[in-house]
Amino acid sequence: MSVDKIKPTRTDLQSNNNMLGAAIEAVLNYCEVRKEKNPQEKCALIGYESSAELIFKDKKVSDLEIIKEECIRKLKPKTTTYFLNAFKEAEPIINSVKKGTDYIPIIILLTDGLDMAHQKTCDYIQDEVS
Helix, strand or coil: CCCCCCCCCCHHHHHHCCHHHHHHHHHHHHHHHHHHHCCCCEEEEEEECCCEEEEEEEEECCCHHHHHHHHHHHCCCCCCCCHHHHHHHHHHHHHCCCCCCCCCCCCCCCCCCCCCCHHHHHHHHHHHHC
């Protein structure tokens, strides 16, 4: 994410003038679109690499400034990419959704690299889905 081949277009993200800034911009753009449909909708963000970290949970998509600040403060470029860690961190959030509600969890995976353990990730997803 530290590579600067892709950069954010927003001037308020110039402190992360690299792929990480572009990823943060994508999160903010997504929240802006969702805010128009339902400003009370909530989101969570998980940062991942060799481990995963819950950056925030239950933030309203309309709280764009808070979301931006949390992303800038907590997301840092790292070295390796393990998708499995992100999926495992997302599992309790998805499982916390009460059956019968209108809430539909959506997972968006932003990455600049290849999964370092793709077979384990595929096996995990297949086990969870079946």
